[in-house]
Amino acid sequence: MMVKKYWQQGVAIALTVFMGISLSSCNPAQFKTSAAQTPLVLSILSDPKTFNYALSEESPNIFGYTYEGLVSENPLTGEVEPILAESWEISQNGLQIIFTLRENLRWSDGQPLTVDDVVFTYNDIYFNDKIPSSTADVLRIGESRTFPTVRKLDDRRVEFTVVEPFAPFLRAAGLPILPAHALQESVETLDREGNPVFLSTWGINTPPQEIIVNGPYKLASYRPSERVFFEKNPYYWRNPQPYIERISWEVVESQDTGVVQFLSGILDSISVRPEDFSLLKKQEERNNFKILYELEPAPGITFMTFNLNKGRFEDSNRPVVDPIKSRWFNSLKFRQAIAYATDRETMIENTFQGLGRPINSHISVQSPYYLTPEEGLKVYDFDAEKARQLLQEDGFTYNNQGQLLDSEGNRVRFTLITNAGNKIREAMGAQIKQNLSQIGIQVDFQPLAWNAVITKLSDSLDWEALIIGFGGGTEPHWSSNLWLPEGRLHMFNQPRQVGQTPLVGREIADWERRLGDLYIQASQEIDEAKRKELYVETQRITQEYLPVIQLVNQLSMTALRNRVQGVEYSSLGGAFWNIHELQLEE
Numbered sequence: 001m002m003v004k005k006y007w008q009q010g011v012a013i014a015l016t017v018f019m020g021i022s023l024s025s026c027n028p029a030q031f032k033t034s035a036a037q038t039p040l041v042l043s044i045l046s047d048p049k050t051f052n053y054a055l056s057e058e059s060p061n062i063f064g065y066t067y068e069g070l071v072s073e074n075p076l077t078g079e080v081e082p083i084l085a086e087s088w089e090i091s092q093n094g095l096q097i098i099f100t101l102r103e104n105l106r107w108s109d110g111q112p113l114t115v116d117d118v119v120f121t122y123n124d125i126y127f128n129d130k131i132p133s134s135t136a137d138v139l140r141i142g143e144s145r146t147f148p149t150v151r152k153l154d155d156r157r158v159e160f161t162v163v164e165p166f167a168p169f170l171r172a173a174g175l176p177i178l179p180a181h182a183l184q185e186s187v188e189t190l191d192r193e194g195n196p197v198f199l200s201t202w203g204i205n206t207p208p209q210e211i212i213v214n215g216p217y218k219l220a221s222y223r224p225s226e227r228v229f230f231e232k233n234p235y236y237w238r239n240p241q242p243y244i245e246r247i248s249w250e251v252v253e254s255q256d257t258g259v260v261q262f263l264s265g266i267l268d269s270i271s272v273r274p275e276d277f278s279l280l281k282k283q284e285e286r287n288n289f290k291i292l293y294e295l296e297p298a299p300g301i302t303f304m305t306f307n308l309n310k311g312r313f314e315d316s317n318r319p320v321v322d323p324i325k326s327r328w329f330n331s332l333k334f335r336q337a338i339a340y341a342t343d344r345e346t347m348i349e350n351t352f353q354g355l356g357r358p359i360n361s362h363i364s365v366q367s368p369y370y371l372t373p374e375e376g377l378k379v380y381d382f383d384a385e386k387a388r389q390l391l392q393e394d395g396f397t398y399n400n401q402g403q404l405l406d407s408e409g410n411r412v413r414f415t416l417i418t419n420a421g422n423k424i425r426e427a428m429g430a431q432i433k434q435n436l437s438q439i440g441i442q443v444d445f446q447p448l449a450w451n452a453v454i455t456k457l458s459d460s461l462d463w464e465a466l467i468i469g470f471g472g473g474t475e476p477h478w479s480s481n482l483w484l485p486e487g488r489l490h491m492f493n494q495p496r497q498v499g500q501t502p503l504v505g506r507e508i509a510d511w512e513r514r515l516g517d518l519y520i521q522a523s524q525e526i527d528e529a530k531r532k533e534l535y536v537e538t539q540r541i542t543q544e545y546l547p548v549i550q551l552v553n554q555l556s557m558t559a560l561r562n563r564v565q566g567v568e569y570s571s572l573g574g575a576f577w578n579i580h581e582l583q584l585e586e
Contacts, residue, residue, distance in 0.1 A: 047225060048228065058450075063176060063215075070082075084101060094165055103156070111212075116152065120180035120184060134481050142520060216236050231245065262289075272293070289562055297555060300364060301361075302550075307461070309506060340390070342551070345381075363535060413442040493512065556574070558575045566581050
């Protein structure tokens, strides 16, 4: 199940984890509202990591239901629509936007939602250097990396100003607005280490009634490893209010159990894995549900990447990556050989049961900036012989057992990790291990708990190769913090953040710097044709130099019980992007 607000129109950055299917300790249908309506029962793969939007970089998260911004992007039309703002006016030079808020907006505690909240959210949270957030990466403009200026004009009008053209300017107003009256003190108060108390505010241990929101739903309760329960926000601005009174997110790590729970009528929706499609398709009529899908891959990317970081930790002089393996990983021919040796067609046939598509670009196929192979994008069709040839050209040799050795006689062996519980990624990793054994490389494949993967990526940097996903949509700029060399999610050559042990000797390759520069230029370019040319070049660079090796995405598929009415399914928004309009037929 993919909820709209994927990154709140892509602005918020989050590493993508396919939402799982869930089993609970009791039937959530037992919970009744005052109107005797059973809740909408959905599922998530793991517990939320925080209830603080500004600090969230993971999925699943609660924010698609609990927060809204000034505007939103309709996933069916791609058009920007007014949300908390009722209208906006863009200056002739494109450097100012004045938003007018709707009248009588309120927070879930009944307090007024005002222009002061908008100014506070941007100036005090998103633009605050003491609050580490990937959101800031995509709001910095041009080479100067300055933030927009946000200022109050009057009680209902707020002005956003940039010093130079910024193509995603209007969509940047899709970020959630946060409550000043509930959070300002935590931003201004510093702890013993000089950090804002905000950094420890609204964690998952916070009582749900203390989480103040502006979206269609608010937190009602949370039981770790069991469920997140939402109830309708009585102060939500839309009229009529959402028809669905309550929503239950069931938490479990077993996707197999989730299928059983869905077929038994406990869950109202699940994301359909290719391996389950045939079984579920046969059960549609008998079990009163339908499978919704589009014949294109889900937005975003799934890829394998190597740790290209050449740096050393300043305190110990310990290299981030074993220098021997670092030389392999940083060899272009080595990475290209890996790409050629990965059999994606077999992956589609076996792991995806034919319900997947090969990914060749880091820009989603739904985006107008996507470059197709027919238009000249380089692809790496399976060719084991080509892979061996590239490795031998790069100085690698084979011993009598067919094992690959580098020029110094070292056996080529590395560890590949992914998040445990995601069976598709586990199957992809197992196949990559087998594929690479055919060219003499030993892969030690280790699925790990998701939190362990995140720690390795963002803190210890103790990893060699990785299979992971990254969200996507129509606007490439929202993924820029993956490609900017100083971006917080530049995982294949991760920079250090404030408070972490610094690195020395970290190098930025010429192509890597060029890729970052192109993303900056594309954000400055207003002419759509020229902007596409810039993003075309980024796609050519990533496919030539392979900082990530694109794999396969499954088709976007959701099984949804017939009692859920009003769904307008899309691969971008999923089944629940218009949650405020959906109804339950009891």
